[in-house]
Amino acid sequence: MIEIKNINMSYGSDYILKSLNYKFKTGLIYGLIGKNGAGKTTLLKVIMRLIRENQGSIFLDGKCVDNVDFFKIPAVFVSDSPIFYSDLTVREHLLLVCNSQRVEKKEAIARIDILLDELKLTKYKNNFPNTLSKGTLQRLNIALGMIRNESIILMDEPFNALDPVQVSAVETLVLKSKKEGKTLLISSHDIDSLGSICDVYLILRNGQLLEYMPNKLTKENIAQIIGDSYGD
Numbered sequence: 001m002i003e004i005k006n007i008n009m010s011y012g013s014d015y016i017l018k019s020l021n022y023k024f025k026t027g028l029i030y031g032l033i034g035k036n037g038a039g040k041t042t043l044l045k046v047i048m049r050l051i052r053e054n055q056g057s058i059f060l061d062g063k064c065v066d067n068v069d070f071f072k073i074p075a076v077f078v079s080d081s082p083i084f085y086s087d088l089t090v091r092e093h094l095l096l097v098c099n100s101q102r103v104e105k106k107e108a109i110a111r112i113d114i115l116l117d118e119l120k121l122t123k124y125k126n127n128f129p130n131t132l133s134k135g136t137l138q139r140l141n142i143a144l145g146m147i148r149n150e151s152i153i154l155m156d157e158p159f160n161a162l163d164p165v166q167v168s169a170v171e172t173l174v175l176k177s178k179k180e181g182k183t184l185l186i187s188s189h190d191i192d193s194l195g196s197i198c199d200v201y202l203i204l205r206n207g208q209l210l211e212y213m214p215n216k217l218t219k220e221n222i223a224q225i226i227g228d229s230y231g232d
């Protein structure tokens, strides 16, 4: 469970997040929507404690994590600007994460094989990052988050650079995580994908979160809510 309590965040004098309060329900998929620059990445980073200059508090699974080190945050963050090790293969990247999580080797290998298959990465398992396309690197990025067994998953633009087949593979993986009882918060401009997997839309506008049910909103409605300033 994620709870945001009275979060204010500014870069300089402009407040990006304004007195934000929101309590996420466990086991749902939330789609975070907003115009460019609305503050979606900022919000995800505040929740993950990658940004700490905010006022207010973040609770994960009922525990305040305001002062918890990023590496100990009980959540996964799939960033929109990942960094890879040039001298590690796809499989070695995943083994490294499992090792850091102290996952037993046999279990790690089994988990990695399943995830490589789900994200259509098996044939690239011995490739180094500099030999991979953008879409394949994005799937590796997603795999590096999903290999961790956390109940809270935050994703920033996970569908970027993916072709429709790969988008569908990621959607399936997200829905599988939901079935396992996980809570997901996914920031994306891909309204079609969000619409097919999300239980709740959260529209970030003027520093505030507005909650909507996806089946009640069309793309046109969303553009209207996001505001005349969409695309500024």
Ligand SMILES: Nc1ncnc2c1ncn2[C@@H]1O[C@H](COP(=O)(O)OP(=O)(O)OP(=O)(O)O)[C@@H](O)[C@H]1O
Residues within 6 Å of the ligand: 011, 016, 034, 035, 036, 037, 038, 039, 040, 041, 042, 043
């Ligand atoms: N480190 C920073 N220093 C100063 N301003 C920043 C910094 N990071 C982000 N901003 C500004 O904060 C605002 C929110 O940025 P953020 O990246 O959170 O928006 P976003 O909703 O994720 O945008 P997009 O849809 O374009 O990815 C933007 O106006 C951006 O220019």
